[in-house]
Amino acid sequence: MRARDLFGEGTPFAGLAESHLEVLARAAREVSFAEGQRLFEEGAPAVGCWVVRRGCVAVDTVLPGQAPGVVQTLGPGQVVGWSWLVPPYRWHFGAVAVTPTLAVELDTEQLRAWAEHDPSFGYPVAMTLLATLLERLQATRARLLDLYGRPHER
Amino acid sequence: MSGDPLLPLPYVVTDRAPETDDTVTLRLKPVRLTIPRLRPGQFTMLYVRGVGEIPISISGNLSVVDGSLTHTVREVGAVSRALCAAPVGTVIGVRGPFGTGWDLPSACDTDVLVVAGGLGLAPLRPVVLAALAQRWRYRRLILVVGARTPDDLLYRRELDEWARREDMAVVLTVDRPTQGWRGQVGFVTEPLSWLALDPSATTAFLCGPEPMMRFCASALLRRGILAGQIRLSLERNMQCGLGQCGHCQLGPLLVCWDGPVVNYAAVGALLTIKEL
Amino acid sequence: MEILDRDGLNHLVDSLLATGHRVIGPTVRDSAIVLDELSGGAQLPDGWGVEVAPGSYRLRRREDMAVFAHSAGPQSWKQFVHPARRKLWQTDRDGEYVPAEEDRTPLAFLGVRGCDLAALGILGQVLGDGPRPLVIAANCTEPGGLCFCSSMGTGPAAGPGYDLVLTELLDPHRFLVEVGTPRGARALLPVPRRSARGPEVASARSQVASATGRMGRVMPEVDLRTLLRDSSAAQRWNDVAQRCLTCGNCTMVCPTCFCTSTEDVTDLTGQHAERWQHWVSCFEIDFSHLHGGSVRTSAASRYRQWLTHKLSSWYDQFGSSGCVGCGRCIGWCPVGIDITEEAAALAAERSGSDARA
Numbered sequence: 001m002r003a004r005d006l007f008g009e010g011t012p013f014a015g016l017a018e019s020h021l022e023v024l025a026r027a028a029r030e031v032s033f034a035e036g037q038r039l040f041e042e043g044a045p046a047v048g049c050w051v052v053r054r055g056c057v058a059v060d061t062v063l064p065g066q067a068p069g070v071v072q073t074l075g076p077g078q079v080v081g082w083s084w085l086v087p088p089y090r091w092h093f094g095a096v097a098v099t100p101t102l103a104v105e106l107d108t109e110q111l112r113a114w115a116e117h118d119p120s121f122g123y124p125v126a127m128t129l130l131a132t133l134l135e136r137l138q139a140t141r142a143r144l145l146d147l148y149g150r151p152h153e154r
Numbered sequence: 155m156s157g158d159p160l161l162p163l164p165y166v167v168t169d170r171a172p173e174t175d176d177t178v179t180l181r182l183k184p185v186r187l188t189i190p191r192l193r194p195g196q197f198t199m200l201y202v203r204g205v206g207e208i209p210i211s212i213s214g215n216l217s218v219v220d221g222s223l224t225h226t227v228r229e230v231g232a233v234s235r236a237l238c239a240a241p242v243g244t245v246i247g248v249r250g251p252f253g254t255g256w257d258l259p260s261a262c263d264t265d266v267l268v269v270a271g272g273l274g275l276a277p278l279r280p281v282v283l284a285a286l287a288q289r290w291r292y293r294r295l296i297l298v299v300g301a302r303t304p305d306d307l308l309y310r311r312e313l314d315e316w317a318r319r320e321d322m323a324v325v326l327t328v329d330r331p332t333q334g335w336r337g338q339v340g341f342v343t344e345p346l347s348w349l350a351l352d353p354s355a356t357t358a359f360l361c362g363p364e365p366m367m368r369f370c371a372s373a374l375l376r377r378g379i380l381a382g383q384i385r386l387s388l389e390r391n392m393q394c395g396l397g398q399c400g401h402c403q404l405g406p407l408l409v410c411w412d413g414p415v416v417n418y419a420a421v422g423a424l425l426t427i428k429e430l
Numbered sequence: 431m432e433i434l435d436r437d438g439l440n441h442l443v444d445s446l447l448a449t450g451h452r453v454i455g456p457t458v459r460d461s462a463i464v465l466d467e468l469s470g471g472a473q474l475p476d477g478w479g480v481e482v483a484p485g486s487y488r489l490r491r492r493e494d495m496a497v498f499a500h501s502a503g504p505q506s507w508k509q510f511v512h513p514a515r516r517k518l519w520q521t522d523r524d525g526e527y528v529p530a531e532e533d534r535t536p537l538a539f540l541g542v543r544g545c546d547l548a549a550l551g552i553l554g555q556v557l558g559d560g561p562r563p564l565v566i567a568a569n570c571t572e573p574g575g576l577c578f579c580s581s582m583g584t585g586p587a588a589g590p591g592y593d594l595v596l597t598e599l600l601d602p603h604r605f606l607v608e609v610g611t612p613r614g615a616r617a618l619l620p621v622p623r624r625s626a627r628g629p630e631v632a633s634a635r636s637q638v639a640s641a642t643g644r645m646g647r648v649m650p651e652v653d654l655r656t657l658l659r660d661s662s663a664a665q666r667w668n669d670v671a672q673r674c675l676t677c678g679n680c681t682m683v684c685p686t687c688f689c690t691s692t693e694d695v696t697d698l699t700g701q702h703a704e705r706w707q708h709w710v711s712c713f714e715i716d717f718s719h720l721h722g723g724s725v726r727t728s729a730a731s732r733y734r735q736w737l738t739h740k741l742s743s744w745y746d747q748f749g750s751s752g753c754v755g756c757g758r759c760i761g762w763c764p765v766g767i768d769i770t771e772e773a774a775a776l777a778a779e780r781s782g783s784d785a786r787a
Contacts, residue, residue: 135347139344148271203521
């Protein structure tokens, strides 16, 4: 599959140069998850990063005596998994496929090695991920506002 | 029809359907005379005897022929509490219609993207109903609804019906899921970043708390949708509905007159001026 | 053009009363020149003038017997076309809404200055034109210390919209009358008068013209509409907020401030309900109330709203400035905030920031 098909329109990487997409594609493979299948467990070593192509992934956390608490769901084009980027490289939350899900999985060990070796590749990739992360942070902050609550309860 | 726009006409509550624990949908039937027909996005002033009067957007199907009105009301103050509690048979004073509409027909031959947050779905429901009634006029119809929890979603049964339709896409997202929730979890801006959109031919209709609309507009601008293709419905203190009482000013706008539905290109900069 | 003497003015009042008008004009009451219903021309404030300054208004005896040589008083004509409190409707158990009965007596306004005539036009633009009062304007020959109508283009000569306009001349005391409308001409018909002589007309013209240079205040010569539109983040708002008491006096005395609230009342049985409308001020906290709180809580934001509306967004909403330069807001501000000074400070701040940019 061509790099553009993997990381094209609707993914955070769409803005990267063709040459960088080619490199990215060499670390990528398509994977699928059945409904209910875990991508990763909270606390486990963080390896891998996924761009959802179809389906839906929930980010969750363990709650004693309850089903895992879902903090967020991620759909097509969205990135799942950040903890591989920074030490201590352990998953902070878990992730599970809510519906049958197709994703592009990145070999993050490779990616990190290439990025460290060649900042002219690493920097735009990191900036792309940062932009996505910022959007996620802003949405989370918006949710903290509890805008739909009754005004006097907020 | 009444000649004096300050004079209410008596309507009677013919149906009362609770939507959530603090929100009720009322159906009002004219006792005798009817106000002129509303367009989606417009509002009426509803008066409860001896309590007061508040602006409420129309939330129902506007193609009904008996002149009846549908309003969805959330109890946040004295008048809305009285409206929510009004049993079938209560006489309500109605003035209107007031303000600008969503002008759905101008979105003809574009994708219609409807984004609602919380009670914001109520004024947008007539847009969805009108688009479905003349489905061939529009390209894709996408509805994104955000709510605090699944229990806070309005028109739950209708949303499920719409979600099953082939000719529209429905994305429901909540801030806080409850057990058994199968939809999205996240702020209503998030689907806007991943939904397949055609920025050059999309008309967006936003309604919800003002910050939510601002954030959604930003998300849509990032996707390449122009400010002029984004419409939103504003809320301010409105008492007359005629641009004469002065309460609803937002900078140069009289929201009851120039709005409530306005173009984001015209108001985007105003919305971030503190205490305007 | 014709000349009325002082008795002629009384005749004019009498004949308006005789034709069923409620005649409103200036008269002395409570140490002020107020606007009130007149029962005769003798109630006019012959020989009274005023001394005005920021936060100050005092009557003074004049050396002459001029009737219209006093600048704007605590009231404006607004109260007669847009009452401070009025009933809109009532409803009883039958559920019908019955509009309040309006007093249909024709009004005649005597002594309306250019600023106030412009204000009446602006109010009509905002509220829609009701029954038009007969307007007998008075060209201004003696502007006060707070006047700046020439900056706002509304005076000292009264603009269009009058039925008759008077220019007061002294030594001997008389009035040049000009007819604006056929209605004005009809009102003048029964009144004894004579033709004006050339020098009288010239003298009247020159006194009005010279009044332009005797204004106590002046607005900065900038595009106020743009200035205010672009000054939402000015530091000056914080400065004025240190002084402003948010009392709303400026809005009450302003001849164009039109904002109202409605009030729903019932009797104890709940059988009878009424709706009333009354003046309110954008300086009130509740004015911008939305469920959850008010939009404008700080004094800075409320003063900004008032001034920006008056000088800028009024154009967007109603096609003109909302300020006519009468100076009332300066005189009745308890701390003497001066709209012309604030506008000048904003202009200075703006040009300063432009210079830096």
